[in-house]
Amino acid sequence: xxxxxxxxxxxxxxxxxxxxxxxxxxxxxxxxxxxxxxxxxxxxxxxxxxxxxxxxxxxxxxxxxxxxxxxxxxxxxxxxxxxxxxxxxxxxxxxxxxxxxxxxxxxxxxxxxxxxxxxxxxxxxxxxxxxxxxxxxxxxxxxxxxxxxxxxxxxxxxxxxxxxxxxxxxxxxxxxxxxxxxxxxxxxxxxxxxxxxxxxx
Amino acid sequence: xxxxxxxxxxxxxxxxxxxxxxxxxxxxxxxxxxxxxxxxxxxxxxxxxxxxxxxxxxxxxxxxxxxxxxxxxxxxxxxxxxxxxxxxxxxxxxxxxxxxxxxxxxxxxxxxxxxxxxxxxxxxxxxxxxxxxxxxxxxxxxxxxxxxxxxxxxxxxxxxxxxxxxxxxxxxxxxxxxxxxxxxxxxxxxxxxxxxxxxxxxxxxxxxxxxxxxxxxxxxxxxxxxxxxxxxxxxxxxxxxxxxxxxxxxxxxxxxxxxxxxxxxxxxxxxxxxxxxxxxxxxxxxxxxxxxxxxxxxxxxxxxxxxxxxxxxxxxxxxxxxxxxxxxxxxxxxxxxxxxxxxxx
Numbered sequence: 001x002x003x004x005x006x007x008x009x010x011x012x013x014x015x016x017x018x019x020x021x022x023x024x025x026x027x028x029x030x031x032x033x034x035x036x037x038x039x040x041x042x043x044x045x046x047x048x049x050x051x052x053x054x055x056x057x058x059x060x061x062x063x064x065x066x067x068x069x070x071x072x073x074x075x076x077x078x079x080x081x082x083x084x085x086x087x088x089x090x091x092x093x094x095x096x097x098x099x100x101x102x103x104x105x106x107x108x109x110x111x112x113x114x115x116x117x118x119x120x121x122x123x124x125x126x127x128x129x130x131x132x133x134x135x136x137x138x139x140x141x142x143x144x145x146x147x148x149x150x151x152x153x154x155x156x157x158x159x160x161x162x163x164x165x166x167x168x169x170x171x172x173x174x175x176x177x178x179x180x181x182x183x184x185x186x187x188x189x190x191x192x193x194x195x196x197x198x199x200x201x
Numbered sequence: 202x203x204x205x206x207x208x209x210x211x212x213x214x215x216x217x218x219x220x221x222x223x224x225x226x227x228x229x230x231x232x233x234x235x236x237x238x239x240x241x242x243x244x245x246x247x248x249x250x251x252x253x254x255x256x257x258x259x260x261x262x263x264x265x266x267x268x269x270x271x272x273x274x275x276x277x278x279x280x281x282x283x284x285x286x287x288x289x290x291x292x293x294x295x296x297x298x299x300x301x302x303x304x305x306x307x308x309x310x311x312x313x314x315x316x317x318x319x320x321x322x323x324x325x326x327x328x329x330x331x332x333x334x335x336x337x338x339x340x341x342x343x344x345x346x347x348x349x350x351x352x353x354x355x356x357x358x359x360x361x362x363x364x365x366x367x368x369x370x371x372x373x374x375x376x377x378x379x380x381x382x383x384x385x386x387x388x389x390x391x392x393x394x395x396x397x398x399x400x401x402x403x404x405x406x407x408x409x410x411x412x413x414x415x416x417x418x419x420x421x422x423x424x425x426x427x428x429x430x431x432x433x434x435x436x437x438x439x440x441x442x443x444x445x446x447x448x449x450x451x452x453x454x455x456x457x458x459x460x461x462x463x464x465x466x467x468x469x470x471x472x473x474x475x476x477x478x479x480x481x482x483x484x485x486x487x488x489x490x491x492x493x494x495x496x497x498x499x500x501x502x503x504x505x506x507x508x509x510x511x512x513x514x515x516x517x518x519x520x521x522x523x524x525x526x527x528x529x530x531x532x533x534x535x536x537x538x539x540x541x542x543x544x545x546x
């Protein structure tokens with residue numbers, strides 16, 4: 001008999017404890033993010049599709065058209081097209097096509113790139129009406145970003161003349177590679193909403 | 202005008218309209234309150250897009266429901282299938298006519314007010330049974346079978362708790378019950394039944410069984426969505442579903458209004474806030490107190506729903522037969538003995 005009432009009161013007590021807990025949560029501030037209006041910062045480790053890194057010196061890509069990414073891609077979804085302009089020794093990128101429908105986001109292209117010209121974009125809200133909307137032209141996207149963010153070329157002060165040009169070349173590559181992650185982190189925030197502009201077309 | 206239309210009929214027409222409007226407005230508000238409270242308990246804002254802070258959400262939802270087609274499943278009993286939603290929302294609305302919203306604002310103060318409400322509340326289970334049976338769907342049938350077992354079990358302690366108060370007052374009339382609870386003890390504690398030991402126990406049991414009668418969580422086995430999709434109203438779409446919802450919320454407000462009337466002093470304000478006049482303003486003041494208490498109880502019901510998990514079926518029936526019924530019976534016996542002692546009023 002005692003146990004009977006004990007059980008009832010113990011049960012009642014636990015119910016009240018539960019009610020107290022939910023009441024406390026009910027008056028606590030909400031923790032959700034009002035998604036389309038607010039977005040959470042995405043982690044820099046997020047792997048979206050690849051994007052070309054903007055070189056702050058030239059306000060253009062860093063690609064040297066070495067074809068490493070195209071060759072290493074296991075899904076064969078990258079097509080790099082470059083040409084050698086008149087009187088130049090180096091190739092210049094004219095188109096970088098990424099077929100994102102086939103990409104498995106393995107990241108080999110990013111890792112293999114000798115000039116760190118590739119980065120993961122923060123695009124997590126891709127949507128489209130046909131798969132053709134996911135055949136990206138990364139060079140065009142890069143130009144669009146440069147225009148949207150108003151980046152102007154800021155050439156470095158010219159290195160002291162006289163040194164052998166052949167020697168300068170490999171050295172020029174290295175510092176850029178270290179610079180790349182810092183430079184690529186910055187514009188990521190503004191990049192995300194830009195992706196919606198695409199599906200409309 | 203008065204020759205052609207007797208004032209009594211006019212009065213009935215107006216009061217029916219008012220009661221129906223009250224039921225619809227109540228459902229519209231309660232759906233929103235429920236979703237808001239639920240959201241905040243889960244630390245999200247609830248509906249937020251339609252109107253400021255989602256205030257127009259139910260209006261839009263109502264429009265959507267009205268725009269949908271009512272489908273009758275193949276093999277269903279068409280007539281009963283269409284009848285069930287109506288059967289579910291008419292009785293609770295009809296029961297509202299004996300509820301004393303204030304000292305004057307009551308459509309009919311029937312001699313048998315409490316019995317009238319009990320009779321109409323019992324029809325709810327019939328509506329659920331008809332809905333589940335006529336849908337030709339196993340989930341609906343399961344839901345309605347559960348509803349019947351649950352309602353039959355929980356109606357007993359519910360009745361006993363109400364009888365406790367009826368015994369005390371000596372009348373089934375809602376007005377008498379409220380009148381009995383006016384005034385206060387030592388100018389501090391109002392003479393409400395909930396502030397007496399027996400009344401408190403009866404109130405607690407009544408509130409629990411009321412939740413079970415309205416099929417609210419944690420007693421929502423008839424519509425347990427994780428087990429029975431939606432239970433007895435699985436097959437209903439559009440306004441058929443809407444009417445079930447309307448019936449559920451009207452039932453809730455009825456349960457809370459009866460609890461207010463029988464245990465919380467009805468439209469009476471606490472002693473230090475009482476007004477003695479009987480004018481229109483005083484009635485509005487009383488109405489305010491009545492609605493405050495009723496909606497307070499409704500919020501508690503919602504709060505409970507979003508706090509506790511659903512009980513298992515054996516737990517449900519054990520709880521009723523082993524705990525609620527013995528305690529409410531003992532409570533009734535104690536009350537009867539108390540009333541025979543010289544201390545009782």
